[in-house]
Amino acid sequence: EIVLTQSPGTLSLSPGERATLSCRVSESVSSSYLAWYQQKPGQAPRLLIYDASSRATGIPDRFSGGGSGTDYTLTISRVEPEDFAVYHCHHYGGSLTFGGGTKVEIK
């Protein structure tokens, strides 16, 4: 079973700072099947990035994804107030598994 480990658990930042979130996969996977979602309190997750680096429709270009093999990152170039949320990585290959999430909170 593929396991996704996200770090850090919580990231405390001020608006305007750069955020770098990590997702480590327990075995090498195709980057074609790695996604990131944003979830705000009381809301459903929203697709941000798919295929490791492609932005979903309507997602601002301050969000970018990268990585391959077992290590993937989500970067927010300059965090805006509306970006404080929980971020989940997701492998949607043969198995469908999610990481435990990273909370981006206001410092």
Place this chain on the structure above:
Amino acid sequence: QVQLVQSGAEVKKPGSSVKVSCKASGGTFSRYAISWVRQAPGQGLEWMGGIIPLFGATNYAQAFQGRVTITTDESTRTSYMELSSLRSEDTAVYYCARGSPGVPFDPWGQGTLVTVSS
């Protein structure tokens, strides 16, 4: 653009069953898989299973095998997720989403809170 709207919150007794609905509007319904994902309070996301409406083919996560049944009604563009033998640990928000192996999950329904309590 497809939108998914789920049924309302439920309170259930341990040992009973719950059936949550997910109605699609707009876009194409039959050809794309619908998956069900749950999120326990303060926890991460957990895939439960999915269905391709056109074929009625289902795929369930091992953790839920034998307890979950996912169906669709193409005439009403609605998917259903039924979970049986409920226990307190099943208290969670249940989401439907369009997605499957090879397809990222987008969009998502708004979520349905299921509370299991005696």
